[in-house]
Amino acid sequence: MSDLRPSRDDAVTDQLAGQDDGQHVTVFDEVADVFLADEVTQIVDEPRLEHPIEGARSLKSKPSKADSIFRTVAYAAGGVTVAIMLAVGLFLSIRAGSALQVAGIGFLFEQQWNPEAGQFGIGAVLFGTVSIAMIAITISLPLSLGTSLLISEVLRGRLKQWAITLVDLMAAVPSVVFGLWGVFFLQENIIPVSQWISTYFAWIPIFAVTNADGTPATDASAFTSSAFIAGLVVSLMIVPTQTSIMREAFMQAPPGEREAAYALGSTRWGMITAVVLPFGRGGIIGGTMLALGRALGETIAIYMIISPIFYINWEVLKTGSNSISALIALRYGEASEFGLSALMAAGLALFLITLVINFSASSIVARSRSGAQTDG
Amino acid sequence: MSTTIDAPELVEPATEEAVRRTAIPDPGETPTGPRRSLRGVRMDDVYAVVGALAAAMAVATLIFGWIAPLTGPIGWVIVAFVLFVLFYALLVAVTADGREVLDRVMTVVLASAGMILLGALVFVVLFVITRGADALFHVNFFTQDMEFAGPLDGLDVGGVSHAIMGTLIQIGIALSITVPLGILTAVFLNEVGGPFARFVRTVTDAMTALPSIIAGLFVYSAIILLITGQRSGFAAAMAITVMMLPIVVRAADVVLRLVAGNLREASYALGASKFRTVWHVVLPTARSGLATAVILGTARGIGETSPVLLTSGVTAVMNLNPFEGPMISLPLQVFDFVRSPEPNMIARGFGAAAVLMLLVLALFAIARVIGGRGPGDLTPRQQRAVLRRSQNDALRMDRAARARALSATPPQEDTP
Numbered sequence: 001m002s003d004l005r006p007s008r009d010d011a012v013t014d015q016l017a018g019q020d021d022g023q024h025v026t027v028f029d030e031v032a033d034v035f036l037a038d039e040v041t042q043i044v045d046e047p048r049l050e051h052p053i054e055g056a057r058s059l060k061s062k063p064s065k066a067d068s069i070f071r072t073v074a075y076a077a078g079g080v081t082v083a084i085m086l087a088v089g090l091f092l093s094i095r096a097g098s099a100l101q102v103a104g105i106g107f108l109f110e111q112q113w114n115p116e117a118g119q120f121g122i123g124a125v126l127f128g129t130v131s132i133a134m135i136a137i138t139i140s141l142p143l144s145l146g147t148s149l150l151i152s153e154v155l156r157g158r159l160k161q162w163a164i165t166l167v168d169l170m171a172a173v174p175s176v177v178f179g180l181w182g183v184f185f186l187q188e189n190i191i192p193v194s195q196w197i198s199t200y201f202a203w204i205p206i207f208a209v210t211n212a213d214g215t216p217a218t219d220a221s222a223f224t225s226s227a228f229i230a231g232l233v234v235s236l237m238i239v240p241t242q243t244s245i246m247r248e249a250f251m252q253a254p255p256g257e258r259e260a261a262y263a264l265g266s267t268r269w270g271m272i273t274a275v276v277l278p279f280g281r282g283g284i285i286g287g288t289m290l291a292l293g294r295a296l297g298e299t300i301a302i303y304m305i306i307s308p309i310f311y312i313n314w315e316v317l318k319t320g321s322n323s324i325s326a327l328i329a330l331r332y333g334e335a336s337e338f339g340l341s342a343l344m345a346a347g348l349a350l351f352l353i354t355l356v357i358n359f360s361a362s363s364i365v366a367r368s369r370s371g372a373q374t375d376g
Numbered sequence: 377m378s379t380t381i382d383a384p385e386l387v388e389p390a391t392e393e394a395v396r397r398t399a400i401p402d403p404g405e406t407p408t409g410p411r412r413s414l415r416g417v418r419m420d421d422v423y424a425v426v427g428a429l430a431a432a433m434a435v436a437t438l439i440f441g442w443i444a445p446l447t448g449p450i451g452w453v454i455v456a457f458v459l460f461v462l463f464y465a466l467l468v469a470v471t472a473d474g475r476e477v478l479d480r481v482m483t484v485v486l487a488s489a490g491m492i493l494l495g496a497l498v499f500v501v502l503f504v505i506t507r508g509a510d511a512l513f514h515v516n517f518f519t520q521d522m523e524f525a526g527p528l529d530g531l532d533v534g535g536v537s538h539a540i541m542g543t544l545i546q547i548g549i550a551l552s553i554t555v556p557l558g559i560l561t562a563v564f565l566n567e568v569g570g571p572f573a574r575f576v577r578t579v580t581d582a583m584t585a586l587p588s589i590i591a592g593l594f595v596y597s598a599i600i601l602l603i604t605g606q607r608s609g610f611a612a613a614m615a616i617t618v619m620m621l622p623i624v625v626r627a628a629d630v631v632l633r634l635v636a637g638n639l640r641e642a643s644y645a646l647g648a649s650k651f652r653t654v655w656h657v658v659l660p661t662a663r664s665g666l667a668t669a670v671i672l673g674t675a676r677g678i679g680e681t682s683p684v685l686l687t688s689g690v691t692a693v694m695n696l697n698p699f700e701g702p703m704i705s706l707p708l709q710v711f712d713f714v715r716s717p718e719p720n721m722i723a724r725g726f727g728a729a730a731v732l733m734l735l736v737l738a739l740f741a742i743a744r745v746i747g748g749r750g751p752g753d754l755t756p757r758q759q760r761a762v763l764r765r766s767q768n769d770a771l772r773m774d775r776a777a778r779a780r781a782l783s784a785t786p787p788q789e790d791t792p
Contacts, residue, residue, distance in 0.1 A: 063649070063650070064651075067649045067651050070651035070654065071568060073560065074560060074563055074564035074567070075564065075572070077556075077557055077560035077564055078561050078565070078568075078572065081576060081579075081580065081625060082576050084617075084621065088591070088594045091597075091598050092590070092593075143492060144493075145489070146485060146486045146488070146489025147489050147490045147494075149486050150486040150489065154487065155490075163490065165744065167493075168672075168740075170493075172676060172679070172739075172740055173500065173501065173679070173733070174678070174679025175681060176681045176710050176711055176729065177501075177710075177729050178500060180729055181500045181503055183714070184507070192448030192451050236500070239493055267476060267478070268483065269483070270475065272482075293585050296587070297585075297586075298587075299587070299588065299681070299682035299685075300685070300711065325587055325682065328589050329589060332593065332686055340601075344593065347587075347590045351586060351587065354585040354586070358581070358585035359581070359582065362581055
């Protein structure tokens, strides 16, 4: 920013110098003469002046016309971008205000969603959002950790390039395509697995699937449209982001330390645990949190798979779950003015959560990375 | 200020160079054997993998068939995989010690994580394309809209031309806003800097966290309910813009940050102004990276359903006017088709998804062809060209030096 200072200073100092008594000018001329006369180093007599600070030449130059136009345009672009972004945030907060005033702090805990009756809150949908995201992260973490280590440590040459390309491509697959796959393929094929888990691991409360009267459910229809299936599909959608961030962190592990580990007789896995994983820890945590942020905001695949409910369902394998974004997609159409405000409040809550997660993630990633500026 | 220079050092650098050059030591009488391959795969490694795999599949089938009441292909794959890792560890343990067993097993685990992931990707894409093939093989699928096609009509009536046009129009409007604005903002962040730029970067980073449905909700309540009063292609384009802008800014920012600092400094040292440096040095160096950033942003923008769901409206007829009336796009059309229970509509949904997927694949392929390289990272052909140029330069300088030596005039007068 310092180079933005107007060059008026220079003009002022010039004027001041001009008003001076002329003594400095002669001294400058003498020194200049000495330099011009001979290119050889010479010891010049200690100048008799006390260097007047206002006489020092400013190193700032006045920007050219093209430069000042460029600067203005660039500032304007930055300003417009920020204005759009802030408009979204401000609009959401203002419109959410009226609903939040009615609901108060109970908004966070109430499970029903009846804005017209004044009884609404994000207790159930927030629980659904977080549970689906947690399932997704539980599945995606080992997958992405393994894949990124495979790409950065095991594969070489062309195979490595192909794997990187494929992972990047996966990040671009539209979520509706994953949703289709989830509804028409995964749904029916995963149910035996769900049944198996609920049969043998029912002693862990979240894996139990019970009927209304508390007996274990075995019918396949009790296992469809569950948070587990939605989480599986979302995990596939967030794995690419996670993988590419981790891979970049792993590839930055210093080669000196790697070779030192090998030289001490370590196997590849020994080298990975001793060098790559400690160096890439920031990347693992940051990448996982960024992926979590994406998982929380995912809409369409969840909307296609789950059957929406408005109570907290701890049994993740059982039919029925919900998420904030699915709630918005479900209810925006028939919502009244106040209902829309309530949806905005829900959206704002979701946005704030993803915001906090994203910021902490990017600060973790940034801290683990050194030297943003490269030298070619 | 100036330093005296010793003349002799300048005159004889050549002999110094000759001594320092790397040389392969003469092996003398020592016999050298054939070169050993350090990366080759030994046969017993392969046998261990194949054997463990065969044993695991056999035992998994046995368990599924006779011993445990399990069903479903996915369960079979999981059981077979666990057994495979166990058998492989057992086989390796016959010849190797604990550390090596751990190393081998972990390598196999890493490889299988990669295979599961990439296999799932390929499977998802192929699943959608094969299920959509029924619809894709009808020409009318690309040339007609759904105006006269009911839910019970066969696949030889109706198509998704209106959704394809809608997608193209919406993404076109969104791109015409995000590309100039996004790249200029990224240039602002990198080349102008200052506290305001830091603020912009923070806000942009924050907005990448914006769930896409909220971008849609914002446009729905701010533009549709307050201003236009109806859903339109333009509103959908606005929602896509709000969602894409931070992605493009951030990606372009990363690319511009990778432009080597010494290139900029060289430009400034030659007296170029800031604008000229950006225009002639920074942007051309980052061109391929910027193109990739934009194309990948486009691929994400095209595939987003949730912002469009709230803003564009559903229609069965072709609408080329983005400001008037609902205008459907491909992802929303997919979503709309598969809500119907009719098999033909679902087939159309898969067909539309396949078209969308192919569009994204094409964009991605284009991005790979032009981009995929860091700034200043050259293709082999470009590298050869640079090499040729510098060889020519060396020849030219050599000739000039010889000419100078022949004419025996002091070099100061020779140089312009």
